[in-house]
Amino acid sequence: xxxxxxxxxxxxxxxxxxxxxxxxxxxxxxxxxxxxxxxxxxxxxxxxxxxxxxxxxxxxxxxxxxxxxxxxxxxxxxxxxxxxxxxxxxxxxxxxxxxxxxxxxxxxxxxxxxxxxxxxxxxxxxxxxxxxxxxxxxxxxxxxxxxxxxxxxxxxxxxxxxxxxxxxxxxxxxxxxxxxxxxxxxxxxxxxxxxxxxxxxxxxxxxxxxxxxxxxxxxxxxxxxxxxxxxxxxxxxxxxxxxxxxxxxxxxxxxxxxxxxxxxxxxxxxxxxxxxxxxxxxxxxxxxxxxxxxxxxxxxxxxxxxxxxxxxxxxxxxxxxxxxxxxxxxxxxxxxxxxxxxxxxxxxxxxxxxxxxxxxxxxxxxxxxxxxxxxxxxxxxxxxxxxxxxxxxxxxxxxxxxxxxxxxxxxxxxxxxxx
Amino acid sequence: xxxxxxxxxxxxxxxxxxxxxxxxxxxxxxxxxxxxxxxxxxxxxxxxxxxxxxxxxxxxxxxxxxxxxxxxxxxxxxxxxxxxxxxxxxxxxxxxxxxxxxxxxxxxxxxxxxxxxxxxxxxxxxxxxxxxxxxxxxxxxxxxxxxxxxxxxxxxxxxxxxxxxxxxxxxxxxxxxxxxxxxxxxxxxxxxxxxxxxxxxxxxxxxxxxxxxxxxxxxxxxxxxxxxxxxxxxxxxxxxxxxxxxxxxxxxxxxxxxxxxxxxxxxxxxxxxxxxxxxxxxxxxxxxxxxxxxxxxxxxxxxxxxxxxxxxxxxxxxxxxxxxxxxxxxxxxxxxxxxxxxxxxxxxxxxxxxxxxxxxxxxxxxxxxxxxxxxxxxxxxxxxxxxxxxxxxxxxxxxxxxxxxxxxxxxxxxxxxxx
Numbered sequence: 087x088x089x090x091x092x093x094x095x096x097x098x099x100x101x102x103x104x105x106x107x108x109x110x111x112x113x114x115x116x117x118x119x120x121x122x123x124x125x126x127x128x129x130x131x132x133x134x135x136x137x138x139x140x141x142x143x144x145x146x147x148x149x150x151x152x153x154x155x156x157x158x159x160x161x162x163x164x165x166x167x168x169x170x171x172x173x174x175x176x177x178x179x180x181x182x183x184x185x186x187x188x189x190x191x192x193x194x195x196x197x198x199x200x201x202x203x204x205x206x207x208x209x210x211x212x213x214x215x216x217x218x219x220x221x222x223x224x225x226x227x228x229x230x231x232x233x234x235x236x237x238x239x240x241x242x243x244x245x246x247x248x249x250x251x252x253x254x255x256x257x258x259x260x261x262x263x264x265x266x267x268x269x270x271x272x273x274x275x276x277x278x279x280x281x282x283x284x285x286x287x288x289x290x291x292x293x294x295x296x297x298x299x300x301x302x303x304x305x306x307x308x309x310x311x312x313x314x315x316x317x318x319x320x321x322x323x324x325x326x327x328x329x330x331x332x333x334x335x336x337x338x339x340x341x342x343x344x345x346x347x348x349x350x351x352x353x354x355x356x357x358x359x360x361x362x363x364x365x366x367x368x369x370x371x372x373x374x375x376x377x378x379x380x381x382x383x384x385x386x387x388x389x390x391x392x393x394x395x396x397x398x399x400x401x402x403x404x405x406x407x408x409x410x411x412x413x414x415x416x417x418x419x420x421x422x423x424x425x426x427x428x429x430x431x432x433x434x435x436x437x438x439x440x441x442x443x444x445x446x447x448x449x450x451x452x453x454x455x456x457x458x459x460x461x462x463x464x465x466x467x468x469x470x471x472x473x474x475x476x477x478x479x480x481x482x483x484x485x486x487x488x489x490x491x492x493x494x495x496x497x498x499x500x501x502x503x504x505x
Numbered sequence: 506x507x508x509x510x511x512x513x514x515x516x517x518x519x520x521x522x523x524x525x526x527x528x529x530x531x532x533x534x535x536x537x538x539x540x541x542x543x544x545x546x547x548x549x550x551x552x553x554x555x556x557x558x559x560x561x562x563x564x565x566x567x568x569x570x571x572x573x574x575x576x577x578x579x580x581x582x583x584x585x586x587x588x589x590x591x592x593x594x595x596x597x598x599x600x601x602x603x604x605x606x607x608x609x610x611x612x613x614x615x616x617x618x619x620x621x622x623x624x625x626x627x628x629x630x631x632x633x634x635x636x637x638x639x640x641x642x643x644x645x646x647x648x649x650x651x652x653x654x655x656x657x658x659x660x661x662x663x664x665x666x667x668x669x670x671x672x673x674x675x676x677x678x679x680x681x682x683x684x685x686x687x688x689x690x691x692x693x694x695x696x697x698x699x700x701x702x703x704x705x706x707x708x709x710x711x712x713x714x715x716x717x718x719x720x721x722x723x724x725x726x727x728x729x730x731x732x733x734x735x736x737x738x739x740x741x742x743x744x745x746x747x748x749x750x751x752x753x754x755x756x757x758x759x760x761x762x763x764x765x766x767x768x769x770x771x772x773x774x775x776x777x778x779x780x781x782x783x784x785x786x787x788x789x790x791x792x793x794x795x796x797x798x799x800x801x802x803x804x805x806x807x808x809x810x811x812x813x814x815x816x817x818x819x820x821x822x823x824x825x826x827x828x829x830x831x832x833x834x835x836x837x838x839x840x841x842x843x844x845x846x847x848x849x850x851x852x853x854x855x856x857x858x859x860x861x862x863x864x865x866x867x868x869x870x871x872x873x874x875x876x877x878x879x880x881x882x883x884x885x886x887x888x889x890x891x892x893x894x895x896x897x898x899x900x901x902x903x904x905x906x907x908x909x910x911x912x913x914x915x916x917x918x919x920x921x922x923x924x
Contacts, residue, residue, distance in 0.1 A: 096629070097625075100628050110624065111622070111624040111625040114620050114624040115620040115624070119613050125653075142645075142649055143645060146641060146648060190545040197534070198534035198535070205529065205530040205533040205534070206526065209519050210516070210519060225537075226561075229541065233541045233544045234544075320782070324742070350896045350899065351896070359739070360789075363739070363786060366783075367782060367785075367786030367878060395879045398883055405886050409890065409893050422886075423890060430883060455790065455877040455878075458874040460787060460814045460852075461817070461855070462783050464849060464852055467841075467848070468845065469779070470773065470776045471842060474828050476769055477769045477770070477773065478831070478835075481761075481765060481766065
């Protein structure tokens, strides 16, 4: 009972998080009901016969969440059916030359060869990205037409019916997808890229307050909820790629023209991820630093650097937020550049602090930073070792002889602490 | 002509890189040819009639590259067909109660409701990951049975035929997939995780030689081919997730039991990516350092730190390589832990260097590292600004009034240099 309640709450949350999901579900129902009218209405039914079920099938398979997805699948399906239908008819004519006994053998050879070649073409990355579904339908239709041709008398009629029912299905999908609460992949990509920049900005803002702000001593980042949001940015590549792929199929809509430079969004996404990586490094460093409870002797110097860091982080955060809102509103502003300039100024101020203190200090600083980064790297290995060790215990990796003899069930758990 | 040659070379390379791709293509051809025998042989054909084409369709759609993929799709298809077929028959009986006029309306309502609910269930992440294909087939079969029931007299016979042809198709796929040169998703995941660790190890080894080795002054990392390999690790999450998902469907094979802890591979993958992020931060820092041509005054200190860094990187690289080979050979060794201990020792040695030099230096170092990391972060913003700016130029974002009046076509390009 409690589990059912939890499930109900979860489902409600999914719908509330993005109401377009509910609309999409209703749209699929609508498209299916529309296409099944062909079945119920007598005059329509007699034209196409039982092949109307191909239209139902097409609707179920082609209907995607975004307009671009539906377009990509629908066009792939339509053109692949057309091409494979024509090729199938040709193969049928060729095979007929083989006589009664040769025909099935020839047909078998054709199907084998076409299927193998088409399948192999799916390993070409460009084909995979844009025409994967088309290739499936190509193999499907070709096999159906070629194989059926052995039994079916009126092959042309079959091919015509299949093509027209697929056309009906695709048209139904496209109309429902484009004209009833459309979800554009391009717009989603646009918003996603801006939202990712915002996530980084939001994290930096929080970090600036917690770690470099006035209450900097008390700030522990563990358990803060804003900590998690930027991590999703690191793994956003697959979503961005697929949205961009769909967006390319979409006609112009709203502010987005047909040849909108979607590739640029992928570029922004890549540099955003690079920035997220940099944030991850900084975040890891600060977390370990907090755990080591360093005591401070040269308070003045430390405070100067901290203040500069606080400003750099604040300005960087503002620059990112500015860029996000600039994308979102499609309105260029040079404010982001100004924020970056201010952050850069603060960075140079830190550099300038150093020679005043000590002339050889600069070398020390550079070496120290490198050493710190390498130390962080070393620290990364520990969780990897722990995870591999856990695996080795669970699936019983082979162990070196001596430890087995000693009856050691689990290897000594190594934890390295750098303090 | 030249383009054709290039294409031929490219296709050859794809086949050569992984010969299993060629086998897979031939396997698809084989499975299709096998299933079409049902069509050519008379006694077999008369049992199932033209619905044999469902078997052909099933083979084309279900056959995947890995055994797990085929199993997941095949079982999803089989069970969804069974469930939806039964529900469709039930819906048909219910609708028949509505009389001649009510029947199509009731059927329409059922199809609409089932389709909408099933589509919505695809937004639940757990459903999406494992049963997405099953839900599609569920909607498909239910609609087909419910809609056909209005015209078809022998509905039970239709449902039986559909189920048995799907079973024939799925069985053909599974046999071809599992017994002819099988490609196991689990094994691929196992190898991928090890290969990713190896990529990091290989990069670190190269970096250690180039940047911290004896010829450390000359080393420029730009344009080195080993530089690129670790970047693919950063984006490996999607591939790992999908392989792990397929691997869960696979029966035990080779060293992998049925309940092999595939989740642990995802965990290793996650910490590996974290490590890759740390490498990225280090790499970026070193690259910018090289460009700034820092002159050295305190050579002795620098060399001591460099030597320690070189050792840390060497040992880390060895630890990673050891872990990779430990996974690959499924043979636990504690050598990785020893390498890590040595790296840690080197890290502590760097720390020990500092107090000897200057008592307040430690504060300076920590502040300096933080400042360097933040500076790196600031530097990350520049490419983002450039990319957004490029976008704003290409799609003509709105510009602030004054720049439009001044006739400025492109905004002033801001490049911030931190030196």
